[in-house]
Amino acid sequence: MPHDIHFVLGGARSGKSRIAENLAFDSFKTMASDDAQLLYIATAQAFDDEMQARIDLHQQRRGDAWKLVEAPIDLADNIKLYDNPHTVMLIDCLSVWVTNLLIGDQDIKAESEKLCHGLDNSQATIFCVASETGLGIVPDNALSRQFRDESGLLNQHVAALADHVYFVTAGLVSKLKP
Known part of the structure; x- marks a missing residue:
C-alpha cells in the first residue's frame, strides 16, 4: 500500500497544529478498520512552565481519541514501530x-535521512507539522543560522x-501540493 504523507507548515502561532490535528482526525474517522489507531507523536519537551502550558493546551484540544507517543529524538524509530495501514500519525513538530x-549534538543530516526514509516507506497515513523558518531575516548567530x-x-x-x-497563515490554509 502506498504511503499518504501530509505536510503542514507555517509560521509561529499560524494555527498549523490545530489544522493538522483536524485533518488527521478527519482521516482517522474515515478508516473502516476496527484496529485503526490515531497517534500524536510529540517532539516537544517541557523544559519550563511556559512550554508545559503549551503542551497541556495541545493535549486538551486533542481529546481522548489520540494515543500520545513522546519522541523528542527517535522519530524514525517510532514511525517504524507504529507503521501499518490502519494508523494515522501526527508528528508535531519537525x-x-x-x-x-x-x-x-546529534548528526542532523543522518537523522533527517533516516526520518525521510521512514516516511517514504511507511504504510501509515502521516501528518507532519513544521515551522517555516526561511521567511524571516538572517539570524545574527551561528546556532540560529544552523537551525534555520x-x-x-x-x-x-x-x-x-x-x-x-x-501552508497555514493566520489560521487559513493554502494547499501547495498537489
Missing part, C-alpha cells in the same frame, strides 16, 4: 525535533516526498 537534535538551514533543508525534503503540502 522544527522542535531539529532543535532537539541540535542541542543533543537544517530546518529549511528538512522541510524541502519532506515537502518533496509528501503527497499533500499545506
